[in-house]
Amino acid sequence: xxxxxxxxxxxxxxEGNPLTVKCTYSVSGNPYLFWYVQYPxxxxxxxxxxxxxxxxxxxxxxxxxxxNKSQTSFHLKKPSALxxxxxxxxxxxxxxxxxxxxxxFGAGTRLFVKA
Amino acid sequence: xxxxxQTPKFRILKIGQxxxxxxTQDMNHNYMYWYRQDPGMGLKLIxxxxxxxxTDKGEVPNGYNVSRSTTEDFPLRLELAAPSQTSVYFCASxxxxxxxxxxxxxxxxxxxxx
Numbered sequence: 263x264x265x266x267x268x269x270x271x272x273x274x275x276x277e278g279n280p281l282t283v284k285c286t287y288s289v290s291g292n293p294y295l296f297w298y299v300q301y302p303x304x305x306x307x308x309x310x311x312x313x314x315x316x317x318x319x320x321x322x323x324x325x326x327x328x329x330n331k332s333q334t335s336f337h338l339k340k341p342s343a344l345x346x347x348x349x350x351x352x353x354x355x356x357x358x359x360x361x362x363x364x365x366x367f368g369a370g371t372r373l374f375v376k377a
Numbered sequence: 378x379x380x381x382x383q384t385p386k387f388r389i390l391k392i393g394q395x396x397x398x399x400x401t402q403d404m405n406h407n408y409m410y411w412y413r414q415d416p417g418m419g420l421k422l423i424x425x426x427x428x429x430x431x432t433d434k435g436e437v438p439n440g441y442n443v444s445r446s447t448t449e450d451f452p453l454r455l456e457l458a459a460p461s462q463t464s465v466y467f468c469a470s471x472x473x474x475x476x477x478x479x480x481x482x483x484x485x486x487x488x489x490x491x
Contacts, residue, residue, distance in 0.1 A: 271417070294477040296479060298482075303484070303485075304484055304485075305381070305467055305469075305482030305483050305484045305485055306420075306467070306469075306480075306482040307482070308479040308480070308481070311477060311479055313477040352419065352420070356477065365422075365480070367412075367419040367420040368419050369417055369418055369419040370417075370419055
């Protein structure tokens, strides 16, 4: 069965410091992995994805994520956090064998960046 | 290009009432989805559609119904509303599923059942 875990409910970081939001997953086949961000009273917005190829993927707003197959992880990172990065972040996984309607979302991690 | 549009943004229902949440997309996407978002629980798939005239149940379909008469529209119907249906509902669409295409989300409908 597919699953995705975001072990931290909240991550606090000072502006200018690097940030990491953690995600681990479990699928039977090869994973498609996504990160979405949700700002207050808005829908989810796509940040980046890993389908195949280079393990380090770059996305919107300076975010990047590293796919680690041995650790089944897909952590979201940014070298220098901004106050405007404060939002709710969701990791999602899709098993390539079961198609898009089986996308599983994590519970979300709230990122708080302090000025 | 409006993307995915949901209406209404907010609604309060009494127990036993019914309502329809509207969702429309202008990206000519074949795949559409309804999710509910409960605090600390992430998103749960209610129903999905792979094209006009084709719908199927997701993880939590009980108490809901959908229809897909056109590519653009995917309304979600709540019959006999219950407090357990208090949630934020998101409609989403994607151009395909087998190639890792990301989903586009509407702004959500916050529903309270009292």
